Amino acid sequence: MVELWKVVVLAIMQGIAEFLPISSSGHLLVLGSWFGFDPESNMTLNVVLHAGTLLAILIYYFKKLLSILLEKKRRRLIGLVIIGSIPAAAVGITLKVLKLDALIFSSPWVAAAGFLITAFLLIKVFNWPWRSSKSSDEGMVLEDMSIRQALLIGCAQAVAVTPGISRSGSTIAAAVWNKLRKADAAEFSFLLAIPAIGGAALLELRDLIGSSPADISGWLNGYLIGFIVSAAVGYAALAGLIAMLRRGKLGWFSCYLFLASAVVFAVQIIKLF
Numbered sequence: 001m002v003e004l005w006k007v008v009v010l011a012i013m014q015g016i017a018e019f020l021p022i023s024s025s026g027h028l029l030v031l032g033s034w035f036g037f038d039p040e041s042n043m044t045l046n047v048v049l050h051a052g053t054l055l056a057i058l059i060y061y062f063k064k065l066l067s068i069l070l071e072k073k074r075r076r077l078i079g080l081v082i083i084g085s086i087p088a089a090a091v092g093i094t095l096k097v098l099k100l101d102a103l104i105f106s107s108p109w110v111a112a113a114g115f116l117i118t119a120f121l122l123i124k125v126f127n128w129p130w131r132s133s134k135s136s137d138e139g140m141v142l143e144d145m146s147i148r149q150a151l152l153i154g155c156a157q158a159v160a161v162t163p164g165i166s167r168s169g170s171t172i173a174a175a176v177w178n179k180l181r182k183a184d185a186a187e188f189s190f191l192l193a194i195p196a197i198g199g200a201a202l203l204e205l206r207d208l209i210g211s212s213p214a215d216i217s218g219w220l221n222g223y224l225i226g227f228i229v230s231a232a233v234g235y236a237a238l239a240g241l242i243a244m245l246r247r248g249k250l251g252w253f254s255c256y257l258f259l260a261s262a263v264v265f266a267v268q269i270i271k272l273f
Contacts, residue, residue: 004222006035007045011226014049015056015233019190019241021169021253022260023118024050026111029163030264033108046105047200048223052230054197057190059231060238064187074143077191083147084154084188085195091158092200105163112264114164119257122250125173129251139176142184149178150188157192164261167193169253172245182245190238 010028017024028046037045058065068074095101104110156174160167168189175185244250 004225006037007222007226008229010035010045011049011052011229012233014226014230015053015235016237017166018050018053018230018234019056019168019237021118021122021166021172021241021250022257023111023114023160023164023166023169024053025105025167026114026164027260029105029111030108033106034267045223045226049226049230050197051201052227053234054194054201055227055231056234056238057193060235061187061190077142077188080145080147080150080188081191081195084150084157084192087151087154087158088161088192088196089199091161092196095161104161107163108264108268110162111164112261112268114162115257115261115264116164118164118166118169119254119261121173122169122254122257125177126249126251129249129255139181140179140184141181142188145178145180145184145188149175149180152178153188154192157196167196168241169250172250183242186242186245 010031013027013031014024016022017027025046028049032045068077092101095104153171153174156170157167159165160170168186171189171192172182172185175188176182180188
């Protein structure tokens with residue numbers, strides 16, 4: 001039985017880090033390892049908490065999702081999301097088939113390196129936070145995005161399968177780099193998250209169905225609370241990210257990521273002795 005307070009801490013971190021560009025998977029990996037979770041339990045909890053933030057996306061973007069289904073001019077986005085989801089799906093399935101997912105998602109060293117990559121990516125696209133940057137939301141609207149742009153953003157999401165490399169940071173940065181408006185970049189990023197997180201949750205649910213009743217009971221008692229907490233915190237974090245993105249201030253998160261990477265590397269080195 002997973003201790004409830006640990007699940008709640010991880011759920012809060014997931015809700016914040018899924019939308020802010022600091023990598024939720026990296027934080028869950030590191031904290032789960034430090035909390036003493038075995039890799040399998042850590043992966044299961046990771047997927048459950050990601051499903052909570054998926055609910056936050058569905059609620060926050062409910063009207064826009066409805067417009068995609070009902071408005072002919074926006075229905076093209078369905079195809080773009082499918083195309084953009086192919087790279088991450090290919091990487092995820094490959095890791096699962098080769099049984100490399102447990103290896104990648106169990107090493108804090110990988111997360112620490114991923115934090116550094118995300119930090120440099122944010123600086124490259126959004127500049128150092130103390131330097132002036134354009135705060136206006138100029139650029140291409142989402143409906144005018146090309147198949148090539150969708151695929152490139154999807155490749156950024158595929159790279160972010162690696163813990164520590166922020167999915168939201170990578171995809172938003174790739175979209176802004178490809179001349180999309182910042183608000184539209186965020187919207188497409190989180191549209192891509194729906195099949196990515198939903199697919200991972202379905203795979204984990206399939207494994208859970210074969211579990212013993214005792215395991216399922218423990219999941220319901222602990223992980224369900226984590227699911228609710230991550231959804232609530234995630235909704236608030238998503239709203240905050242959109243406001244910060246419009247002001248062009250995502251570079252501040254690079255400072256945090258440099259610090260987080262240094263701390264994780266230091267702790268891991270100390271644990272070697």
